[in-house]
Amino acid sequence: MKRFIVLLLLAITTTPLMAEAPPSVAMLNLFYNGMKARVTDDTIKTQFKDIDAALRDAFMSGRNGEVRRHLSKGMSLAIGRGWGHKQEYEASLIARTDNAFADPTLPVTIRLSQLFPVKAPVANDAPQTMLTAQFEDAPLRARVVLHEPPQRFNQPGKKLQEIADVPGLSSDLIESPMAYQFDVTDIEDGNYQIRVEVYNENGTIGSSGTPLFVRAGLNKRITALRAAAKEADESVQADILYPLDMMRKISHDIMAAGRFDVDAEIAAAEYIAVTKKPFKNKTGDFERHYYLEDAGEIMPYRVYVPASYKKGKRHPLIIALHGLGGNEDSMFARRYGMTALSEERGYIMAAPMGYREDGGYGAMGGRNTHRGEMSEQDVMNVLARMRDQYNIDEDRIYLMGHSMGAIGTWSLAAQYPDIWAALGPIAGLGDPATTQVFKHIPQIVVHGDADNTVPVGGSRAMVEALKLHEATVTYIEVPGGGHTNIAPMNMSKIFDFFDEHRRES
Structure with a gap:
């Protein structure tokens, strides 16, 4: 089972977000696998094998700092930057503020620390030795700089102004992080990125940025x-x-x-x-929220109620699960076409956040982790709220998802096999051993045979296991289909399948 979880973490992906906060390990996997798939150099591919082996070992032993180090190395190699002491140091840096949403009446404190310790340089590595000289021969300083928001991941926006120059920076920011408080009174309302650049007289060594939203x-x-x-x-x-x-x-x-x-x-x-x-008698597309008590947080979820909804009539419900890096809005994107189909066919639709963008709905990392437990609970809480607030046909509750959402679909079907009328996993994978539990649930499975993100073998294995159990399963394997383009072109077929199936009595 541990091997299945590690393979799952290394495989799943969807479109990345433009976020300045430190990406989760699962999101870093997303970036790494996407970059790795585009590399053609055989020498670098050989290095990827060593990195992947080290990643599996770090995942299995729960050493997240080492996981981040290996993923950073893989991404640096993939984009042609190489990997030495300088690249490792820069990848370790993380800037944070005490409050990303600043009212000009109060100052803001920014801190610079490290996500993992930087290993000592190798003596015969010239770039690393050069960096060591930078550390030893000249004191480190930090520039705090205001930028426009980044337009691409990890790419700083236009430099606007230098806020401060901070002397006496430690070379070990885990033991002695930098902290600097600055005034935002003269900064106009807007969205920014604050970056901290580590440098000395030998040049810039590394930098890290974090978002800042100023609102009077x-x-x-x-x-x-x-x-x-x-x-x-x-x-x-x-x-x-x-x-x-x-x-x-x-x-x-x-x-x-x-x-x-x-x-x-x-x-x-x-x-x-x-x-x-x-929200009384409200129809159409809107967002709701509730308090997830065990997490101590407020969770968002997106709802679609067709104009044809009548309290006196039972209506079918679709629970739609987003992929890694997505949120409650993802499955409502126009490209999926789900809201239009829901309106046309009279479905109510709800899309939970799943606790985190990489929550995994109880599948990623297992249900015994806090994140996995909360992610699963979030989905089931949203389902309970929809049942409570709307007249739902209990024999027509459907579960579907894309990528991580497809993985979650199969995972939640195994945990709650008596709820769902049908399943619609798109570009996912699962544990074939669990299919015995939900073999009675009709399923439509969609995957592209050219999917480099979640290989088609994951769905093939699940479909094969389901067929051995004589399950009702429709499998659509799209020739040449990638990871994302297969969902919109098959959404109407998924709705057709849902139209045809009710929960078994």
């Missing part, structure tokens, strides 16, 4: 929302407080900023706070 009057709006939530009906308190909780998680590096729009989210919360029963 932000603290007053936060205070007003907290007060409004106390007076609001309990059913909408989480909806009002969600942006505040998300801002806290981004500031503490619990969640990446990603596509979080602080202005839109606060405005939405303010509207809910002053509107009586804002």
Whole structure:
């Protein structure tokens, strides 16, 4: 089972987010595997074999610092930068602020530390020896610089101004991290990136950046929302407080900023706070939130209710699970076409966050991890809320997902086999040994035979196991199909399949 989990972590992927917070190990795997697939140099490919072996060992022993080091090395080799002491040092750096959402009335503190210790350089490695000279012969300093937000992952935006020059930087930022407090009074409202550049008289050694969102009057709006939530009906308190909780998680590096729009989210919360029963009889596409007690966090989930919804009539429900790096909005993207099909065919649709962008719905890392447990619980809580708030046909509850969401679909089917009327995993993999548990559930499986992200063998193995159990399964293997393009072209077929199947009595 451990081997299955490691292979799963090394395989799954989807479109990466433009986030400045440190990517999770699973997200780094996403980047590494995508870069590795494009390398043609045989010498580098040989090095990848050694890296992959070291990764498996580090994964199995739970040494996340070593995992990050090996992934950073693989990505550096993949883009032609090589790997020496300088590259290792730069990859280890991580900048953080005490509050990513700044009101100009209060100062901000930025810290620079390291994600993993940098190994001592090898004597005969000239680039590493040069860096050692930089450390030993000249004291380290740090420049704190304001930039525009990055347009691409790990690529700084335009430099706007230098905020400070900090002397006396330690060469070991794990033992002695840098901390510097600065004033944002003269910084205009906007989205920025604060970068810390480590340098000395021999040149720049490395840098790291973190997001900064400056908004005048932000603290007053936060205070007003907290007060409004106390007076609001309990059913909408989480909806009002969600942006505040998300801002806290981004500031503490619990969640990446990603596509979080602080202005839109606060405005939405303010509207809910002053509107009586804002979700009563609401149809169409909208977001809801609830408090996940065991995690101590507010979870978002996206909902679609067709215009044809009537309280007196039972309606089918689809729970849609996003891929790695996605969120509750991902399966609602126009390219999937799910909301249009839901409207056309009368389906209610709900897409949970799954606790984290790499939560795995109980599959990744196993259900015995906090992240996996919370991810699974989030999905089941959203299902319970949909059952409670809408007239759901209990014999027509469907589960589907893409990539990590497909992996989660098969995992949750094994854990809760009596709920689902049918399954729709797209470009996933699973544990064939579990198919005995949910062989009675009809399934439509979609995968491309040219998928370099989650190889088609994962679905083939699951389909073969299901057929051995004489399960009802429709398998669509798309010739030349990649990881992402196969989903939109087959979505109507998935809905057709759902139309045809009800839960067995």
